[in-house]
Amino acid sequence: MENYKKLLEKFSSACDWASIREYKEVTDLVMARNAKPDQISTGESHGVMVEVLYGGQISYAGTCDLTNEGIQKAFDKALTFAIKTKQNNLCNFDDSIRPANQGDYQTKTQIPFEAVSLAQLQSNLVDITKALKVSDEIIEASAWAMLTKTNINYISTNGANWSQEFCIVSKDFSATASRDNENQTRSYGMNGRQLGLEDIDMTLLLKEAKRVGSQAVELLDAEECPTDQLDLIMAPDQLYLQVHESIGHPLELDRILGDERNYAGWSFIGPDDFGKRQYGSDLLNVTFDPTLTSEMASYVFDDNGVKASKEYLIKDGVLLRGIGGIESQTRSNIPGVSCARSCDWNRPPMDRMGNINIEPGDTSIEDMIKGVKKGIIMYTNRSWSIDDYRNKFQFGCEYAKLIEDGKITKTLKNPNYRGVTDSFWMNLDKVGDKSTYEIWGSPYCGKGEPNQSIRVGHAIPTCLFKNIEVFGGA
Amino acid sequence: MENYFNQISQYILSKKQTEEEVTVTLSGEKTQFVRFNKSKVRQSTDVNQLNLSIAIQKDEKEYSFDFSITGILDNDQSKVDDIYETCRSRMLDMAKATFFVPFKNNGSSSVSNIGELIEITELTNILCDETAHVDLAGILTSGISYRGNINSLGQSHWFESASFCVDYSLYSAKEKAVKGSYGGSTFELGAFKAILDESIRNLKHMEKDNKVLTPGKYRCYLAPAAINEILDTFCWGGTSQGALKQGSSPLLPYENEGKRLSPHFTLNEDFSLGLTSQFNEDGEVFTKKLPIFKNGQLENLLVSSRTAKEYGYKSNAAGAEESLRSPVIETGDLCREDILKQLGTGLYISNLHYLNWSDQKQGRITGMTRFACFWVENGEIIAPIKDLRFDDTIYQFWGENLEQITDFAETELDNHTYSERTLGGTQCPGMLVKDFNFTL
Numbered sequence: 001m002e003n004y005k006k007l008l009e010k011f012s013s014a015c016d017w018a019s020i021r022e023y024k025e026v027t028d029l030v031m032a033r034n035a036k037p038d039q040i041s042t043g044e045s046h047g048v049m050v051e052v053l054y055g056g057q058i059s060y061a062g063t064c065d066l067t068n069e070g071i072q073k074a075f076d077k078a079l080t081f082a083i084k085t086k087q088n089n090l091c092n093f094d095d096s097i098r099p100a101n102q103g104d105y106q107t108k109t110q111i112p113f114e115a116v117s118l119a120q121l122q123s124n125l126v127d128i129t130k131a132l133k134v135s136d137e138i139i140e141a142s143a144w145a146m147l148t149k150t151n152i153n154y155i156s157t158n159g160a161n162w163s164q165e166f167c168i169v170s171k172d173f174s175a176t177a178s179r180d181n182e183n184q185t186r187s188y189g190m191n192g193r194q195l196g197l198e199d200i201d202m203t204l205l206l207k208e209a210k211r212v213g214s215q216a217v218e219l220l221d222a223e224e225c226p227t228d229q230l231d232l233i234m235a236p237d238q239l240y241l242q243v244h245e246s247i248g249h250p251l252e253l254d255r256i257l258g259d260e261r262n263y264a265g266w267s268f269i270g271p272d273d274f275g276k277r278q279y280g281s282d283l284l285n286v287t288f289d290p291t292l293t294s295e296m297a298s299y300v301f302d303d304n305g306v307k308a309s310k311e312y313l314i315k316d317g318v319l320l321r322g323i324g325g326i327e328s329q330t331r332s333n334i335p336g337v338s339c340a341r342s343c344d345w346n347r348p349p350m351d352r353m354g355n356i357n358i359e360p361g362d363t364s365i366e367d368m369i370k371g372v373k374k375g376i377i378m379y380t381n382r383s384w385s386i387d388d389y390r391n392k393f394q395f396g397c398e399y400a401k402l403i404e405d406g407k408i409t410k411t412l413k414n415p416n417y418r419g420v421t422d423s424f425w426m427n428l429d430k431v432g433d434k435s436t437y438e439i440w441g442s443p444y445c446g447k448g449e450p451n452q453s454i455r456v457g458h459a460i461p462t463c464l465f466k467n468i469e470v471f472g473g474a
Numbered sequence: 475m476e477n478y479f480n481q482i483s484q485y486i487l488s489k490k491q492t493e494e495e496v497t498v499t500l501s502g503e504k505t506q507f508v509r510f511n512k513s514k515v516r517q518s519t520d521v522n523q524l525n526l527s528i529a530i531q532k533d534e535k536e537y538s539f540d541f542s543i544t545g546i547l548d549n550d551q552s553k554v555d556d557i558y559e560t561c562r563s564r565m566l567d568m569a570k571a572t573f574f575v576p577f578k579n580n581g582s583s584s585v586s587n588i589g590e591l592i593e594i595t596e597l598t599n600i601l602c603d604e605t606a607h608v609d610l611a612g613i614l615t616s617g618i619s620y621r622g623n624i625n626s627l628g629q630s631h632w633f634e635s636a637s638f639c640v641d642y643s644l645y646s647a648k649e650k651a652v653k654g655s656y657g658g659s660t661f662e663l664g665a666f667k668a669i670l671d672e673s674i675r676n677l678k679h680m681e682k683d684n685k686v687l688t689p690g691k692y693r694c695y696l697a698p699a700a701i702n703e704i705l706d707t708f709c710w711g712g713t714s715q716g717a718l719k720q721g722s723s724p725l726l727p728y729e730n731e732g733k734r735l736s737p738h739f740t741l742n743e744d745f746s747l748g749l750t751s752q753f754n755e756d757g758e759v760f761t762k763k764l765p766i767f768k769n770g771q772l773e774n775l776l777v778s779s780r781t782a783k784e785y786g787y788k789s790n791a792a793g794a795e796e797s798l799r800s801p802v803i804e805t806g807d808l809c810r811e812d813i814l815k816q817l818g819t820g821l822y823i824s825n826l827h828y829l830n831w832s833d834q835k836q837g838r839i840t841g842m843t844r845f846a847c848f849w850v851e852n853g854e855i856i857a858p859i860k861d862l863r864f865d866d867t868i869y870q871f872w873g874e875n876l877e878q879i880t881d882f883a884e885t886e887l888d889n890h891t892y893s894e895r896t897l898g899g900t901q902c903p904g905m906l907v908k909d910f911n912f913t914l
């Protein structure tokens with residue numbers, strides 16, 4: 001950091017403000033298939049992003065050349081761009097959008113990544129694929145784990161100086177069962193958490209692998225999901241993606257401001273909706289929560305250096321806040337959260353989801369099922385699609401159960417449902433209690449031009465929705 | 475850059491011990507990205523990035539390590555020293571690879587498509603000036619991409635390409651939008667203005683009130699950009715021999731039961747497009763042109779060396795993903811002037827959005843209409859439509875419901891930029907399809 005400090009001292013006379021963000025991320029990917037080891041690989045990305053404020057606009061230049069000359073060159077490029085295109089700035093910022101915060105953050109881990117070799121981790125995954133193969137009808141069983149360690153150091157001309165270290169374990173495993181030209185796949189569900197290797201709890205995972213393998217075979221005998229309007233209970237491993245696509249993305253302030261219109265799209269939510277719009281039934285409470293230990297996108301500072309805190313986006317069904325960092329808040333005058341993030345050293349920060357959670361309610365899963373005359377429980381996402389305003393959606397799941405007169409009666413295959421966000425959340429009828437609450441997260445939320453794939457977290461209880469259009473396979 | 479890659483590769487190969495074989499790959503770019511909103515600059519990013527990958531094989535074990543380098547030999551040599559040591563020590567207790575494919579010498583090649591790109595600030599100001607009277611959102615990408623591959627058995631490949639692309643959409647006051655793009659190696663103001671003017675004209679067509687259609691089956695013309703979206707989704711697991719054996723492919727009935735798509739449908743992997751390197755990540759060189767479907771008949775799936783080894787096929791030098799890198803759908807005989815007449819009454823769909831397999835094993839894809847899509851009656855455009863969700867199978871819309879294919883095709887550059895600029899692209903014609911299924 002001393003070296004960066006000296007460089008910034010040099011830069012400061014030529015521009016209104018500047019910062020250096022050093023980003024290093026190391027990812028080990030370990031795989032196993034069909035009771036045998038598969039590939040192991042490691043990737044390391046390391047570089048710096050120089051931000052330069054000049055004439056009201058921030059220009060960025062990222063470089064993997066970490067020498068003083070390399071960073072100087074990046075600064076010169078960013079500054080030159082800012083000077084020469086000054087008349088075409090969209091925004092007119094000053095350095096108040098980059099507060100001078102100091103401090104650090106580190107993922108709390110019990111077992112550090114270094115404690116186990118990649119070969120040992122792979123042998124655990126091999127065991128999981130063995131457990132998945134519950135019968136000869138399993139034709140494919142695979143497992144993977146990804147260990148990611150990210151270090152960010154940030155320093156600016158106005159005194160910001162902070163560091164964050166994230167340790168993230170992502171994993172999934174799945175089994176495909178086959179009979180008479182029909183194939184059915186069941187998986188654990190891709191999940192990422194901020195944890196150490198304690199997340200690879202083999203006692204638990206082997207038990208889960210047996211369940212996943214058995215359910216894949218069970219699907220070969222299952223009935224097709226019916227086409228109907230029914231009560232739908234969503235398990236957290238499906239509902240988290242519903243929240244992601246139909247609450248997270250449409251509330252992003254940069255989308256509402258139109259930045260994203262050429263790629264991911266706009267939003268059915270407008271600037272005037274905040275503070276008054278009934279987004280869902282009054283059971284709906286959605287938070288941005290960067291403080292939940294072990295959730296994928298917990299942090300202390302976003303990549304604009306703004307301190308992050310838990311905030312309600314939707315309270316008792318009413319829309320209060322957008323998912324927008326300090327730049328979007330300044331542009332729109334809409335309350336937001338500290339969520340400006342970038343996925344690597346070579347991309348600028350923009351509004352990202354972070355951890356977007358549904359706060360648990362007070363209904364147990366037993367009571368939820370008891371209250372359903374005819375309905376379906378769906379588990380584990382397998383297909384997702386939504387329009388560019390985030391309204392008309394369709395989701396497919398791997399596995400479902402039929403509920404008749406308050407009891408689970410049958411297993412169903414190829415379950416799907418569709419709806420429109422605008423009215424969907426009004427159908428929320430029951431919110432599961434703490435015992436149904438699970439922490440999920442995806443390493444791959446795509447957005448932005450240039451494109452960025454980033455980690456998001458979703459902590460979600462099981463929920464019941466009334467009157468949903470459900471349907472089966474082709 | 476080619477020289478630098480040779481230098482650092484030779485240094486790496488010089489460290490190799492006799493029982494080791496090594497492949498060195500480089501992926502890099504010098505790119506400028508400028509993001510626009512309301513025809514102004516929202517964000518600009520200059521990127522200088524170089525990634526090197528060292529893959530080592532020893533005792534039938536394999537491990538690869540991918541890392542950023544600075545481009546300065548002294549610094550990178552000491553980085554390589556560290557990484558090589560890490561690889562060696564980690565490989566000690568690793569298991570032998572299950573389907574071990576030893577590195578080979580797959581020959582040598584060097585392709586350079588470097589033109590003179592216009593200076594980025596100049597181009598940015600031109601774009602802002604020329605579009606000041608409209609509401610443009612989008613991205614300008616300009617720069618050079620590099621790909622290199624050298625191994626210890628004498629293989630050596632290099633590919634570099636300089637290009638720019640303006641990918642944009644225009645919005646009207648009523649939130650109507652059209653999509654456009656202009657790219658290549660030389661920016662010509664006249665050509666860009668012509669494309670922009672056409673977008674502006676199309677946006678005027680959109681000014682009428684939306685026609686709201688009830689879900690159901692409609693006769694449709696799918697323009698090349700819409701077909702490109704479907705092809706993109708199809709490539710995700712659709713052309714993979716491994717996926718077929720592992721039970722996730724939609725093409726099982728085409729391999730096992732002799733089913734056929736429409737006789738109009740011919741799909742090739744065709745590197746004569748020249749948009750991406752013909753060698754894959756292992757330096758294996760794909761044939762110039764391979765038919766996947768010929769007149770509806772499944773001819774070939776993509777087979778990587780690993781899948782070949784595992785299931786006893788012959789590899790056709792596909793990449794590890796076994797997905798098409800340069801697909802071309804062959805044209806038919808529907809000429810541009812006849813599109814509306816042949817469509818008669820139905821939907822003219824210029825773009826599709828957010829496609830996904832809704833049931834991959836059953837060949838079913840869902841997605842949304844987006845941008846300029848119109849309701850057509852008796853060969854005349856009546857009004858833009860309120861967006862619709864489709865959910866239909868490739869067996870239907872590329873099978874018995876495919877009526878005609880246009881006699882022209884459009885090349886779409888792959889302009890994804892996750893981690894780095896993607897190379898490659900597709901060439902797609904438009905298609906006239908009956909009973910295309912809309913559900914929402």
Ligand SMILES: [Zn+2]
Nearest residue numbers: 244249445446
């Ligand atoms: Zn997302």
